[in-house]
Amino acid sequence: METLQISQSRNLGHKSVKDTIFKPFSVVGQVGFASFLSRKINIQSFCVERKLYKNRVDLICRSSSSAQDKEKQEGIFLGTERDSSGSVVGFNLIPHSATTGGTILGTQENVVTGEHELSEDIETREEASIRTTHNIVFVTSEAAPYSKTGGLGDVCGSLPIALAARGHRVMVVSPRYLAGSPNDKKFANAVEMEARAKIYCFGGVQEVVFFHEYRAGVDWVFVDHPSYHRPGTPYGDSFGAFGDNQFRFTLLCHAACEAPLVLPLGGYTYGEKCLFLANDWHAGLVPVLLAAKYRPFGVYKDARSVIVIHNLAHQGVEPAVTYKNLGLPPGWYKALEWVFPTWARTHALDPGEAVNILKSAIVTSDRIVTVSQGYSWEVTTPEGGYGLHELISSRRSVLTGITNGIDANEWNPSTDELIPSHYSINDLSGKVECKIALQKELGLPIRPDCPLIGFIGRLDYQKGVDIILSSMPDLMNDDVQFIMLGSGEKQYEDWMRHLESTYKTKFRGWVGFNVPISHKITAGCDMLLMPSRFEPCGLNQLYAMKYGTIPVVHSTGGLRDTVLNFNPYANEGRGEGTGWAFSPLSNESLLGAIRIAVSTYKEHKSSWEGLMKRGMERNSSWDNAATEYEQVFEWAFIDPPYAG
Numbered sequence: 001m002e003t004l005q006i007s008q009s010r011n012l013g014h015k016s017v018k019d020t021i022f023k024p025f026s027v028v029g030q031v032g033f034a035s036f037l038s039r040k041i042n043i044q045s046f047c048v049e050r051k052l053y054k055n056r057v058d059l060i061c062r063s064s065s066s067a068q069d070k071e072k073q074e075g076i077f078l079g080t081e082r083d084s085s086g087s088v089v090g091f092n093l094i095p096h097s098a099t100t101g102g103t104i105l106g107t108q109e110n111v112v113t114g115e116h117e118l119s120e121d122i123e124t125r126e127e128a129s130i131r132t133t134h135n136i137v138f139v140t141s142e143a144a145p146y147s148k149t150g151g152l153g154d155v156c157g158s159l160p161i162a163l164a165a166r167g168h169r170v171m172v173v174s175p176r177y178l179a180g181s182p183n184d185k186k187f188a189n190a191v192e193m194e195a196r197a198k199i200y201c202f203g204g205v206q207e208v209v210f211f212h213e214y215r216a217g218v219d220w221v222f223v224d225h226p227s228y229h230r231p232g233t234p235y236g237d238s239f240g241a242f243g244d245n246q247f248r249f250t251l252l253c254h255a256a257c258e259a260p261l262v263l264p265l266g267g268y269t270y271g272e273k274c275l276f277l278a279n280d281w282h283a284g285l286v287p288v289l290l291a292a293k294y295r296p297f298g299v300y301k302d303a304r305s306v307i308v309i310h311n312l313a314h315q316g317v318e319p320a321v322t323y324k325n326l327g328l329p330p331g332w333y334k335a336l337e338w339v340f341p342t343w344a345r346t347h348a349l350d351p352g353e354a355v356n357i358l359k360s361a362i363v364t365s366d367r368i369v370t371v372s373q374g375y376s377w378e379v380t381t382p383e384g385g386y387g388l389h390e391l392i393s394s395r396r397s398v399l400t401g402i403t404n405g406i407d408a409n410e411w412n413p414s415t416d417e418l419i420p421s422h423y424s425i426n427d428l429s430g431k432v433e434c435k436i437a438l439q440k441e442l443g444l445p446i447r448p449d450c451p452l453i454g455f456i457g458r459l460d461y462q463k464g465v466d467i468i469l470s471s472m473p474d475l476m477n478d479d480v481q482f483i484m485l486g487s488g489e490k491q492y493e494d495w496m497r498h499l500e501s502t503y504k505t506k507f508r509g510w511v512g513f514n515v516p517i518s519h520k521i522t523a524g525c526d527m528l529l530m531p532s533r534f535e536p537c538g539l540n541q542l543y544a545m546k547y548g549t550i551p552v553v554h555s556t557g558g559l560r561d562t563v564l565n566f567n568p569y570a571n572e573g574r575g576e577g578t579g580w581a582f583s584p585l586s587n588e589s590l591l592g593a594i595r596i597a598v599s600t601y602k603e604h605k606s607s608w609e610g611l612m613k614r615g616m617e618r619n620s621s622w623d624n625a626a627t628e629y630e631q632v633f634e635w636a637f638i639d640p641p642y643a644g
């Protein structure tokens with residue numbers, strides 16, 4: 001149910017602050033803070049899940065016959081919800097279509113006339129729940145398929161769609177990267193909007209333009225600015241990280257805060273009562289801006305923010321002098337303040353003073369989510385907290401771990417268009433064809449019986465690539481083939497090339513970022529190796545399991561949560577588990593785990609098939625994760641917002 005409310009009282013109420021706030025927040029064109037202040041749009045809908053709610057039963061029993069007639073026509077009216085100024089912000093009507101649909105148990109008639117059902121409903125009212133839908137704004141530096149360098153892109157390309165499918169109004173705000181590459185075409189369907197925003201930061205004023213595409217139930221909003229138009233990845237090029245990343249992502253955060261106020265998407269703005277999901281440090285200024293720039297002026301006082309931590313190792317740390325560039329009021333320095341420990345300072349006179357964007361988000365957001373439960377504990381430890389463990393521990397009461405899901409449309413071996421042969425849990429025959437095709441494509445000897453091990457990922461310290469490469473001379477003595485796909489640190493890329501020339505019949509290294517090849521490896525390999533030092537969630541092991549490819553992982557973070565160690569004796573000899581999770585992270589234990597996996601593959605075919613099938617059956621749907629996010633949203637709205 002949607003309501004559009006023009007609130008005069010709010011308009012008058014803000015007049016006095018308008019002049020004060022207008023300079024720093026002015027927006028080009030007729031939309032923006034100004035017009036936002038003169039109207040109030042809020043869209044909220046409710047639906048009842050499973051059992052009828054006692055209040056609703058009471059209300060129905062008490063309602064007059066004319067109200068009942070109206071309800072028969074229009075649905076069931078639960079009441080209006082008003083904000084402090086008296087504006088209607090929720091019109092709680094269960095639409096007629098919903099009351100006759102399958103998800104709601106009992107219509108008005110059978111509740112009133114069916115005594116048995118009524119008493120049953122009242123008895124089970126504890127189970128009842130009303131699901132509130134929210135206006136959700138994802139802020140992210142990447143969202144697949146438009147931009148992706150890793151798992152962040154996957155998550156921000158899929159979770160919004162899952163939440164939209166559950167009835168939420170969802171917008172994703174990310175940069176419109178134009179790198180002069182074929183990837184630019186992915187933005188081709190996004191149309192330029194009239195609304196623009198002026199952003200005051202880094203000693204000047206920047207104008208950003210918004211582009212919009214409505215796809216899969218989600219408003220994809222792209223922030224356009226010349227600093228997003230350059231060759232390379234979203235973060236850097238062959239010379240390293242871009243020097244102005246702090247500037248580029250500061251722009252993104254400011255623009256994302258303006259978007260719900262100024263963009264009439266589908267005719268209506270999202271308005272003030274939003275839930276911002278800020279992803280990683282690039283979006284970390286969003287909670288700070290809500291608290292420091294908007295809320296003191298009564299704007300976004302009903303909004304909430306959640307910082308989603310995909311990787312705590314990257315925090316957006318810059319010299320303290322940067323603070324004045326961020327477009328924040330002077331009094332908020334403490335929220336960002338970061339002092340390096342003595343050992344990390346460059347020289348004796350270095351005071352180690354810096355600003356830390358992710359830290360400020362952890363301080364000011366209403367809830368904190370990590371992408372697995374295991375990681376939500378690890379970030380509170382000195383080993384996993386990257387200097388923020390004490391701060392995060394102090395906010396443990398608002399910290400939740402939610403394991404990522406996977407996009408079942410993109411990662412499904414029975415429909416995947418990027419693999420040469422389809423297969424499913426009922427007919428695995430296509431998998432060996434994928435293996436043969438992969439061996440052929442990469443010029444390896446075609447040997448369906450030879451265990452084929454894969455690795456896909458960023459070539460860096462986190463992913464434990466050094467451990468793989470240093471184990472390789474030993475592993476290459478065994479009868480196995482190994483394929484690595486990745487890009488990252490040059491030393492590892494060179495090492496992969498060197499191994500390929502040394503072990504021509506056993507090793508292939510594909511340097512680069514190539515999504516079609518990643519699907520072919522996931523389908524064609526028998527095992528996927530992930531010796532990550534730490535892994536907030538990890539997606540490749542989830543993809544692998546879906547494709548009947550057995551993960552062999554270091555037991556850490558999300559890998560430990562999602563890969564259940566193989567036990568052939570469990571379940572009266574039927575076995576349990578979906579892979580191998582080894583520990584500690586060393587050459588010996590990595591080789592030990594791979595060798596056990598290889599011998600299982602070669603000598604215990606039925607156990608191997610059991611492993612494959614249990615992995616393929618595993619429920620990794622985004623819908624599961626989305627319901628857990630909804631719980632976090634509920635909690636966020638129960639508490640008052642962060643006020644400083």
Ligand SMILES: Nc1ncnc2c1ncn2[C@@H]1O[C@H](COP(=O)(O)OP(=O)(O)O[C@H]2O[C@H](CO)[C@@H](O)[C@H](O)[C@H]2O)[C@@H](O)[C@H]1O
Pocket residue numbers: 149150151152154155310311371404456457458485486487512513514515518535536537538539540558
């Ligand atoms: N060379 C290449 N070519 C093609 N595709 C490639 C590739 N290298 C990587 N990929 C793809 O990029 C994604 C990487 O996913 P990970 O979960 O390993 O994420 P990453 O460490 O980037 O992200 C962080 O965020 C995610 C999401 O929350 C967490 O799962 C993770 O633990 C955390 O470190 C996968 O889809 C993978 O197939």
